[in-house]
Each structure stands twice: as C-alpha cells, then as structure tokens.
Amino acid sequence: xxxxxxxxxxxxxxxxxxxxxxxxxxxxxxxxxxxxxxxxxxxxxxxxxxxxxxxxxxxxxxxxxxxxxxxxxxxxxxxxxxxxxxxxxxxxxxxxxxxxxxxxxxxxxxxxxxxxxxxxxxxxxxxxxxxxxxxxxxxxxxxxxxxxxxxxxxxxxxxxxxxxxxxxxxxxxxxxxxxxxxxxxxxxxxxxxxxxxxxxxxxxxxxxxxxxxxxxxxxxxxxxxxxxxxxxxxxxxxxxxxxxxxxxxxxxxxxxxxxxxxxxxxxxxxxxxxxxxxxxxxxxxxxxxxxxxxxxxxxxxxxxxxxxxxxxxxxxxx
Amino acid sequence: xxxxxxxxxxxxxxxxxxxxxxxxxxxxxxxxxxxxxxxxxxxxxxxxxxxxxxxxxxxxxxxxxxxxxxxxxxxxxxxxxxxxxxxxxxxxxxxxxxxxxxxxxxxxxxxxxxxxxxxxxxxxxxxxxxxxxxxxxxxxxxxxxxxxxxxxxxxxxxxxxxxxxxxxxxxxxxxxxxxxxxxxxxxxxxxxxxxxxxxxxxxxxxxxxxxxxxxxxxxxxxxxxxxxxxxxxxxxxxxxxxxxxxxxxxxxxxxxxxxxxxxxxxxxxxxx
Amino acid sequence: xxxxxxxxxxxxxxxxxxxxxxxxxxxxxxxxxxxxxxxxxxxxxxxxxxxxxxxxxxxxxxxxxxxxxxxxxxxxxxxxxxxxxxxxxxxxxxxxxxxxxxxxxxxxxxxxxxxxxxxxxxxxxxxxxxxxxxxxxxxxxxxxxxxxxxxxxxxxxxxxxxxxxxxxxxxxxxxxxxxxxxxxxxxxxxxxxxxxxxxxxxxxxxxxxxxxxxxxxxxxxxxxxxxxxxxxxxxxxxxxxxxxxxxxxxxxxxxxxxxxxxxxxxxxxxxxxxxxxxxxxxxxxxxxxxxxxxxxxxxxxxxxxxxxxxxxxxxxxxxxxxxxxxxxxxxxxxxxxxxxxxxxxxxxxxxxxxxxxxxxxxxxxxx
Numbered sequence: 001x002x003x004x005x006x007x008x009x010x011x012x013x014x015x016x017x018x019x020x021x022x023x024x025x026x027x028x029x030x031x032x033x034x035x036x037x038x039x040x041x042x043x044x045x046x047x048x049x050x051x052x053x054x055x056x057x058x059x060x061x062x063x064x065x066x067x068x069x070x071x072x073x074x075x076x077x078x079x080x081x082x083x084x085x086x087x088x089x090x091x092x093x094x095x096x097x098x099x100x101x102x103x104x105x106x107x108x109x110x111x112x113x114x115x116x117x118x119x120x121x122x123x124x125x126x127x128x129x130x131x132x133x134x135x136x137x138x139x140x141x142x143x144x145x146x147x148x149x150x151x152x153x154x155x156x157x158x159x160x161x162x163x164x165x166x167x168x169x170x171x172x173x174x175x176x177x178x179x180x181x182x183x184x185x186x187x188x189x190x191x192x193x194x195x196x197x198x199x200x201x202x203x204x205x206x207x208x209x210x211x212x213x214x215x216x217x218x219x220x221x222x223x224x225x226x227x228x229x230x231x232x233x234x235x236x237x238x239x240x241x242x243x244x245x246x247x248x249x250x251x252x253x254x255x256x257x258x259x260x261x262x263x264x265x266x267x268x269x270x271x272x273x274x275x276x277x278x279x280x281x282x283x284x285x286x287x288x289x290x291x292x293x294x295x296x297x298x299x300x301x302x303x304x305x306x307x308x309x310x311x312x313x314x315x316x317x318x
Numbered sequence: 319x320x321x322x323x324x325x326x327x328x329x330x331x332x333x334x335x336x337x338x339x340x341x342x343x344x345x346x347x348x349x350x351x352x353x354x355x356x357x358x359x360x361x362x363x364x365x366x367x368x369x370x371x372x373x374x375x376x377x378x379x380x381x382x383x384x385x386x387x388x389x390x391x392x393x394x395x396x397x398x399x400x401x402x403x404x405x406x407x408x409x410x411x412x413x414x415x416x417x418x419x420x421x422x423x424x425x426x427x428x429x430x431x432x433x434x435x436x437x438x439x440x441x442x443x444x445x446x447x448x449x450x451x452x453x454x455x456x457x458x459x460x461x462x463x464x465x466x467x468x469x470x471x472x473x474x475x476x477x478x479x480x481x482x483x484x485x486x487x488x489x490x491x492x493x494x495x496x497x498x499x500x501x502x503x504x505x506x507x508x509x510x511x512x513x514x515x516x517x518x519x520x521x522x523x524x525x526x527x528x529x530x531x532x533x534x535x536x537x538x539x540x541x542x543x544x545x546x547x548x549x550x551x552x553x554x555x556x557x558x559x560x561x562x563x564x565x566x567x568x569x570x571x572x573x574x575x576x577x578x579x580x581x582x583x584x585x586x587x588x589x590x
Numbered sequence: 591x592x593x594x595x596x597x598x599x600x601x602x603x604x605x606x607x608x609x610x611x612x613x614x615x616x617x618x619x620x621x622x623x624x625x626x627x628x629x630x631x632x633x634x635x636x637x638x639x640x641x642x643x644x645x646x647x648x649x650x651x652x653x654x655x656x657x658x659x660x661x662x663x664x665x666x667x668x669x670x671x672x673x674x675x676x677x678x679x680x681x682x683x684x685x686x687x688x689x690x691x692x693x694x695x696x697x698x699x700x701x702x703x704x705x706x707x708x709x710x711x712x713x714x715x716x717x718x719x720x721x722x723x724x725x726x727x728x729x730x731x732x733x734x735x736x737x738x739x740x741x742x743x744x745x746x747x748x749x750x751x752x753x754x755x756x757x758x759x760x761x762x763x764x765x766x767x768x769x770x771x772x773x774x775x776x777x778x779x780x781x782x783x784x785x786x787x788x789x790x791x792x793x794x795x796x797x798x799x800x801x802x803x804x805x806x807x808x809x810x811x812x813x814x815x816x817x818x819x820x821x822x823x824x825x826x827x828x829x830x831x832x833x834x835x836x837x838x839x840x841x842x843x844x845x846x847x848x849x850x851x852x853x854x855x856x857x858x859x860x861x862x863x864x865x866x867x868x869x870x871x872x873x874x875x876x877x878x879x880x881x882x883x884x885x886x887x888x889x890x891x892x893x894x895x896x897x898x899x900x901x902x903x904x905x906x907x908x909x910x911x912x913x914x915x916x917x918x919x920x921x922x923x924x925x926x927x928x929x930x931x932x933x934x935x936x937x938x939x940x941x942x943x944x945x946x947x948x949x950x951x952x953x954x955x956x957x
Binding site for chain 3: 215217218220221222223224225226227228231235236239240
C-alpha cells in the first residue's frame with residue numbers, strides 16, 4: 001500500500017470511536033465473565049455488590065484498561081507502537097501458556113535434547129529437502145517450458161500428482177509403497193524424498209513463473225551474442241529470475257520446516273516426534289508441545305529475518 | 319490391441335523385483351548380528367524415552383532379552399503404530415515387540431510367534447463422573463485409540479487369538495477415536511463430558527496417569543485381558559520358531575515375570 | 591549499385607515468412623556485399639524487422655534461401671550459435687542484461703559463448719567502450735545509464751564479438767532527437783573504422799537517407815525498390831517509395847496524349863520515361879523543393895495558384911498553394927531566407943512552375 005500524504009488523527013483518539021470500542025470491549029468482557037477471577041472476587045468482597053456487580057465491574061475495568069492502553073499507544077511513533085503491541089501480545093501468549101502450570105524443570109531437562117536431536121534433524125531434513133526440491137524445480141520448470149511433448153507431459157503429470165495429494169499421504173506412499181517395488185528406503189531418506197517431491201512440485205510452478213517473467217528480448221539478446229541454451233539459462237535467465245523466485249522459495253522453506261513434522265509418522269526423531277514422545281512417561285507432553293511450538297516459532301522468525309535480508313539484497317541490485 | 323497391452327504389462331512386471339522369500343529374515347538377522355526391533359515410543363510403560371532420552375520400558379526390555387537369546391545386538395526403530403501394524407516391512411526391521419494384540423485382521427499381514435504377556439483393558443472416566451460401572455458407559459461418547467483393540471472392543475469386533483473369555487459390556491453412542499491413549503487421557507482430563515464421557519484403554523497406562531495426577535478414575539473390573547505378542551513379517555517359519563523358543567525359555571526361567579514385576583509391579587505374564 | 595565486387599556476405603533469395611495465415615515477407619531477395627551499409631526502411635508493420643531477424647534466425651522463415659557469413663541459414667542448421675556469434679545485433683530497446691555490469695555485458699558473448707579467456711575479453715571490452723565513448727561507465731549496471739549510453743553499450747556489445755556483420759534493428763528509435771543525431775554520426779564513424787558490413791532497419795526516412803549506401807524500401811512484406819539514397823529519392827520506383835522517402839505532391843490525372851497528363855482543367859507535360867504515360871489513369875508527382883517561383887523557364891508547367899498558408903520550419907519554409915483548375919492544394923518548399931522576400935500574403939495570387947524534368951508519373955494508386 002502506498003500511504004497518502006494527508007495525515008489524520010488516529011481513529012482511537014476520536015471520542016466517538018473510542019466510546020464505541022469501549023462499549024464493544026465492555027460487552028465482550030461481560031460476555032466472557034471475569035467475575036470468577038481474583039480481581040472479580042476482590043471487587044465483590046470490597047464493595048459487597050454481589051456476583052453480577054462483580055461481573056460488570058470486572059468487565060468495565062478491563063474495557064477501560066484496554067481502551068486506555070490503545071489511546072496511550074496511539075500517541076507514540078509508529079515504530080514504538082509496533083514494538084509495544086508486539087510485547088503486549090507476547091505477554092498475553094505467555095500468560096496463556098502459564099495457565100497450563102508447566103513444569104519448568106522438566107522443560108529445562110529436555111530442552112537440550114530437543115535442540116540437539118530434534119531441531120538438528122528437522123533442519124537437516126528440511127535443508128536437504130529444499131535443496132533437492134530446488135533442483136527438481138529448475139528441471140521441472142525447464143521441462144514445462146520446453147515444448148517437448150514428453151518433457152511437458154512428465155513435468156505436468158508430476159506437478160499435478162504431487163500438488164494433488166496430501167503430503168502425509170505422499171510420506172506414507174513413499175515409505176510404504178516403494179518397498180513393494182523392491183526399493184527399501186529408510187525413514188529419513190523417505191521423508192526427505194516425500195518433502196522434496198512435494199515442494200519440488202510447488203516450486204516448479206514458482207520457477208516456471210520466474211523464468212516466464214524474463215522478457216523475450218533477453219533470450220534474443222543472449223542468442224544474438226552466440227550463447228547456447230545452457231549458458232542462457234545459467235548466466236542470463238536464472239540469475240534474473242532469482243529475485244522473482246527467491247521470496248516465494250523462502251516462504252516454501254518456512255512452510256516445509258513445519259511440514260517436515262509429518263515425517264514423524266515414519267519414526268524420524270525430529271522435533272514433532274520428540275514433542276509427542278518425550279513427555280509420555282510422566283504425562284508432561286503439554287510441556288513438550290508448548291516448548292516445541294516455541295522452538296518452531298523462533299526458528300520461523302529467524303528465517304523470516306534471513307529471507308528479508310536476501311530480498312533486500314536483490315532489491316538493492318535493481 | 320488387448321494382446322499388446324497384456325504383453326506390455328507383463329514386460330513391465332518382469333522388471334519389478336521379486337518379493338522377499340522364506341528363511342530370509344533369520345538369515346539376515348544372524349548374518350548382520352543385529353535384531354532390528356520396531357516399537358512405537360508412545361506407550362509408557364511399555365516403550366518410551368526415559369530421563370536420559372533413551373528407549374526404555376517393558377517391551378524394550380523384553381526385546382533386548384530376545385536379541386540377547388538369539389545372540390545378536392538389539393537395535394530399535396520407531397515407526398508409527400499404523401506403519402508397524404500395516405505389515406509388509408520389506409526387511410526394514412525384523413520384529414515388533416510392541417504389545418501388539420494378535421487380532422484376526424492383523425494376522426493376515428503379520429505372524430505372531432509368541433504371546434509374552436497379558437494386559438488388562440479397562441474403562442476410565444473423569445473423576446467427577448457419576449458413572450461407576452463400565453456398562454453405564456453405553457449410550458455415551460467413549461474414547462479409544464484409533465485402530466487399537468480398545469476401539470475394536472467398542473465396535474464389538476474384537477477377535478484376538480489366545481484371549482481369555484470376555485463379554486462386550488459397552489455399547490457407546492459414539493466412539494471418540496484418537497491417536498493414542500495418552501492423547502485420550504488429555505482429552506478426558508478437560509472435564510466430565512467435555513470431549514467424551516469415558517474411555518477404554520490400557521489399564522496400566524491409565525493407572526500411571528492417575529498416579530501422575532490426572533483427574534481420572536478407573537472402572538473396575540478390567541473389561542478383558544488382552545494377550546500381547548511379538549510380531550514378525552509373514553513367510554519365515556524358521557525365524558518364528560526361534561522367537562517362540564526364546565520367549566518360551568524366558569517365561570520358563572522367570573525372566574518375563576521379573577520384567578513384568580519391575581515395570582508393572584504385577585506379574586502379567588499369565589492371564590488370570 | 592556500389593561495392594558489388596566479390597561474393598555477397600548476405601544473400602537472401604525468394605524469402606517467404608508467415609505468421610499463421612498472415613504473410614509477413616513476400617518473395618524477398620536481397621544481397622549485401624562486404625563493407626556495405628544497407629538500410630531497410632518502411633512503415634511499421636511492413637516486415638522490415640522480421641527480415642533482418644530472419645538473417646540470424648531469431649525468426650524462422652518458411653520459404654526461400656538465406657546465406658549469411660558463409661553459412662546457409664535453415665531450421666536444421668547445426669551450431670547456429672557460431673553463426674550468431676558472427677553477427678552482432680543491436681535491438682531497438684537495447685535488451686542489455688540488467689543483472690550484469692556494462693563490462694560483463696560486453697564479455698558475455700566472448701567468454702560464455704566462444705570461450706575467450708576472461709582477461710582478454712575484458713581488454714577487448716575496454717577497447718570498445720572507449721570507441722563508443724563511455725569507458726567511465728564500465729562497472730555500472732545498465733539501469734544506471736541514460737538511454738543513449740545504454741544504446742552505446744548495446745553497440746559495443748554487438749561489436750565486441752568481432753562480428754563479420756552487424757544487424758541494427760531500429761537502434762535509434764527509443765532515443766531522443768538530439769542524442770539520436772549524434773549517435774547516427776558515431777555509428778557511421780564506427781562503420782567506417784571497422785569496415786563492418788551493416789544492415790540497419792528504420793522507419794525514419796532521414797535516418798535511412800543519411801546512414802545508407804543502399805536503401806531497400808519495404809512495404810507490406812515486399813521490397814519496392816533497392817538503390818542508392820540519391821537514386822531512390824530522385825527516381826522512386828513507385829508512388830509509395832516516392833511518398834515514403836521525402837515529401838511529395840501527388841495529382842491524379844489522365845494521360846490523354848503520351849507525355850501529357852490532364853489534371854482537372856490543366857495539362858502537365860512530363861519527361862518521365864517510365865513508359866507509364868501512354869494513356870489511362872495515372873498519378874503525377876513532384877517534390878516541393880522543385881517548384882520554381884515566377885521563373886517561367888522553358889519546359890515548365892505554369893500553375894496559377896492562390897497561397898493558402900505557410901509553415902516556418904527553420905531552414906526552409908513550406909507554402910501551401912491551391913492551383914487553378916486542379917482543385918487540390920500542394921506544397922512548395924523554399925529556403926526561409928528566400929521565402930522572406932517572396933512570401934505571398936494569404937489569399938495572394940502567384941504563378942509557379944513545376945519543371946517537366948522533375949515530374950514523375952506512376953500508375954494510379956488503387957484507393
């Protein structure tokens with residue numbers, strides 16, 4: 001979006017809007033009923049107003065807190081606003097997790113194993129799969145654009161098939177199906193194969209679009225200086241397609257990182273597998289699930305930063 | 319046209335590798351000096367990751383003992399339960415020592431050479447529930463692990479070889495089918511009737527959950543005793559005999575009873 | 591014809607090219623001799639770009655024969671890249687490689703196609719950048735350059751593969767007028783310095799007249815005339831050529847007596863020897879600068895006219911006249927200095943002469 005040059009006051013600072021939000025918040029908090037919280041009970045006891053009074057009082061207090069917070073934040077510059085809202089949302093999430101009454105000692109005792117074994121496996125499987133998917137995607141895109149009947153048919157069948165099946169089914173098909181043909185593959189190779197084939201199919205379309213986005217003139221100019229197909233692809237077309245292709249490929253990698261959890265069904269000890277397994281003996285899997293959720297989240301955020309860097313790098317070149 | 323198609327098809331099939339043949343499993347184990355054991359890690363106390371993040375549990379101990387008696391090393395793989403029970407292992411692993419009930423359907427794809435213990439299956443409810451007897455769960459929502467014997471029991475379709483006599487006591491309104499007993503227990507702890515009114519599962523697992531503070535109550539007596547066996551792929555009788563002999567020896571010299579007492583506190587190696 | 595000693599470097603024979611049903615090129619034949627500077631010109635959509643793109647087979651042709659730089663150009667030809675590496679090409683919108691620096695743009699062909707060592711290719715690149723007068727831009731990316739600079743890079747890139755032949759596809763059309771004139775002269779200088787055979791496509795008549803030693807005028811996929819600029823200007827083979835190159839006045843008339851064309855109530859004597867003027871409907875044509883003012887010289891066709899307006903174009907002034915009895919306006923051009931003296935007021939009557947020697951007669955154009 002391109003912002004206009006005319007500035008208006010933040011909406012929340014307009015009395016009418018603020019009042020409307022306050023009313024809505026009050027209604028929502030009243031509906032959710034916070035009477036049975038320590039604050040609500042305190043309110044009921046100190047005023048002696050009874051249960052419904054406590055419910056209304058708690059709702060009003062929360063609504064005022066909520067709107068006051070919004071108004072306060074709205075006076076700050078945008079950067080501060082973003083940081084403040086982020087921190088508040090993070091705090092809310094942390095509070096939500098605390099409701100589970102998690103055992104920090106247990107998390108601490110398992111954290112290193114989760115990282116050294118689970119995270120490493122997840123990263124290793126994802127990185128291997130995205131690399132292979134990359135190669136498949138280049139080949140698939142070239143095949144799709146080649147005009148050769150066999151190549152087009154094979155490539156389009158491939159993308160249609162692997163985009164058309166749920167990934168979990170592909171994992172099972174490769175792990176259980178291939179041995180029926182006599183190719184016994186281990187769990188990790190089977191998982192990597194399933195992920196690469198699936199993401200290769202999606203990335204084929206990304207790469208095809210990327211290659212097609214390069215104007216015809218670039219092909220003609222490279223042919224005119226005597227370059228042959230391989231050199232044109234490698235030197236002229238793919239480098240120019242990279243800025244088009246890299247951002248969605250990064251998205252695919254981030255998505256794959258989480259989809260790699262599906263290979264846990266064939267017994268690969270990655271994050272998801274361990275999160276479901278480590279807590280079972282002592283019935284503390286909530287701890288493990290939340291810990292692993294946070295690990296996935298942090299990992300994704302880190303990768304988003306990396307991706308933004310790469311995108312910035314290509315934007316600078318334009 | 320049809321003929322050419324048939325020829326083409328047989329030509330393709332000619333290049334498909336032949337399936338594994340008899341006697342192969344034992345030979346492979348002995349040659350490699352390794353018994354590859356598949357076990358699902360989600361079933362404490364049979365099989366789980368202990369505090370040192372190593373595989374541990376009753377099944378794991380029995381498997382190690384079997385390997386020892388074959389004179390080979392034990393090595394574990396952890397495919398999911400569905401993958402193990404699907405059969406056609408293609409030599410990826412040699413044996414499952416995973417508390418598997420030898421049901422009729424499973425015996426179509428797997429061979430069960432030896433039952434090594436019996437485990438009671440029991441119904442459980444949230445501690446706030448008014449239900450006192452398993453039969454009171456009829457007409458309610460009852461949970462069971464997907465494609466487990468407990469689910470088959472609720473479906474009145476349980477046929478286990480070598481199982482002691484039992485009767486179907488529960489006719490649920492709806493079966494709440496979830497991945498495993500542990501996940502079911504998490505659902506049940508949410509409250510009486512929130513996701514379900516009760517569940518059927520492994521007696522020991524439920525008891526351990528209660529010991530860990532789960533707000534759950536077992537309904538006595540156990541519904542049925544489930545014979546649990548080691549499983550191997552079809553087609554190698556020699557290997558089956560070896561396993562059967564090893565388990566028999568373990569039973570006779572008291573090893574099985576000792577392991578059962580260690581992990582369950584009770585001797586489950588005979589049905590009672 | 592100039593320089594037609596020795597074998598042609600490009601030989602096109604009976605070339606046909608279709609886009610589906612549409613025939614873009616019709617039976618084209620053209621020879622280009624070493625060192626020649628041929629300009630193919632015509633209106634947009636006439637097929638002129640298609641013609642030169644067939645020469646290095648960026649386009650496929652369907653009939654006829656093309657030989658370029660000693661190789662026959664056809665669909666099954668082996669090592670097409672070697673032919674292309676022998677033919678430099680400059681495109682209208684430059685088509686520089688945007689992800690490569692100027693130097694890399696120049697070394698792309700030599701290094702990646704011909705296997706020239708990197709260092710040597712860079713040396714050559716520097717040389718050509720100096721020749722096109724932008725050595726200081728060597729490490730920039732194309733997007734950082736102006737249009738004129740970009741076309742200089744494109745030119746240097748085409749020359750850097752040391753081609754036997756240079757194809758220029760409307761190289762100056764995307765560049766503003768002032769820079770265009772300078773580049774025109776520089777390209778001519780480069781052609782002279784390197785002696786490289788050039789085929790250039792343009793729709794700009796001035797460019798065609800200044801750059802060519804031979805012009806091929808193409809219209810609707812057909813070559814209308816090939817010849818030296820002067821020859822084409824002075825003796826256009828068809829009304830189309832006459833109209834396309836330079837400004838021309840046309841009168842439709844009937845040839846009653848050989849050598850005389852009747853237009854309205856006027857008779858025009860003409861000395862055209864094309865043999866067209868032997869009866870029937872014709873079109874006569876004469877250039878604005880050939881109109882003589884009041885000279886009344888022999889062999890002229892005197893025209894009594896009313897001045898209807900004037901356009902000051904700088905060096906020359908264009909006067910619109912309506913001839914009595916013809917019923918149609920025409921244009922006369924004369925140097926502005928002279929026009930200042932002779933300039934008739936609007937509506938004033940003047941008498942001018944259209945010399946018979948400068949009158950061309952063409953078959954009547956189908957309307």
